[in-house]
Amino acid sequence: MNLEEWRSQIKRGTLEFCVLLLISAKPRYGYELISRLERWPTLATKESTVYPLLRRLQKDGALTSFWQDTAEGLPPRKYYELTDEGRAYLDAMKAEWAGLIEAISELEGDNDDE
Amino acid sequence: MTMNNFMEKYLGEVDRRLRRLPVAERVDIVNELKSEIAELAAEGLSPSEIEARLGNAKELAAGYLGDAIAKSPRFSWRKLGLVAAFYSYAGLGGIIILPVTSICAAAFLLCGAVCPIIGAVNLVCELAGIDLPWVMFQIGGWTAGPALGFVLATVTGAVLIALGIACWKATVAFIKSVSGAKKKLEG
Structure with a gap:
C-alpha cells in the first residue's frame, strides 16, 4: 500500500499519452510541455524523463521536429x-x-449495487 | 557563477557524458537543453535553481543514455559488458546461489519443525513409561534427560526455523535483484 508508488506508476503509464495529446493540439516545444504538465501534481514530470521520451517518439516515427526562432x-x-x-x-x-x-x-457501479 | 558560465559548464558536462551518441544527436540534445535553460533564466531563475530543476548533468544525461541502451540497435562495448555481466550473475546464481539457498531453506524449516515434535514424543513416552531407546537429545557424549531434552529440542527447532526463514529470504532477495537488473537492462 503505497500511494506515492502507485501515482508514479500512473504517471509512467500515461506520460506518453499526455505528451501526444498536448502536441496534437498544435506544435509545442519541450519546456512548454513540461510547464503544462506541471499544473497537475499527478502529471508533473522532470526534464530528464520528458526529453528522452520526445526523442524516442521521434525515432519511432510518431513525431517530427523543427527549430524555430523566438x-x-x-x-x-x-x-x-x-x-x-x-x-x-x-x-x-x-x-x-x-x-x-x-x-x-462499471467496477464502481458494481460496488454500489452490492 | 554567471549564467553563461553555468550554461557552458553544465552543458559541457552533459555533452561529455553523451559521447557515446552520434555527434549530430548530441548537438541537437545540447541545443534543446540550452533553449530550456535560456527560457528558465528569462523567467528569473538563478543558475543553482536551474540546476536543481534539471537535476545534475549526470542524472540528465543518464535519462538519454538509459533510453539509448535499451533502444539503440547499434553495437556498443558498454552494452555488451552490461549484458555479459547480467548473464554471468544470473547464471552463477542459477547454478550455485539459488539451489543452495532454496535447499537450505527447505531443509532447515523441515528439521526445525520435526525437532520439537521428536522432543515431545520422547517426553510423553518417558512419562507414560514406554521405553524408546533410540530417541534422545545428545550433544557429543552427553545426553540430556527427557524434560531438558524437550526444552533443548524446542530451542534448536526455533533456531533452525529462523535459519530456514533467513535462507528463504535470501532466495527471494536474489530473485528480485536479478529481475530488477533485467528490467534495468531492458530500460
Missing part, C-alpha cells in the same frame, strides 16, 4: 508535431483510455 530574443526552440502515424497511434490510445475509464466506472 520573437523574445531567446535561442531557437525545438518544436514537435504529430506525424500521421503519431496521430493514428494517439487515436488508438484514446480508444484504449475511453475503454479503461468505462471499465473503472
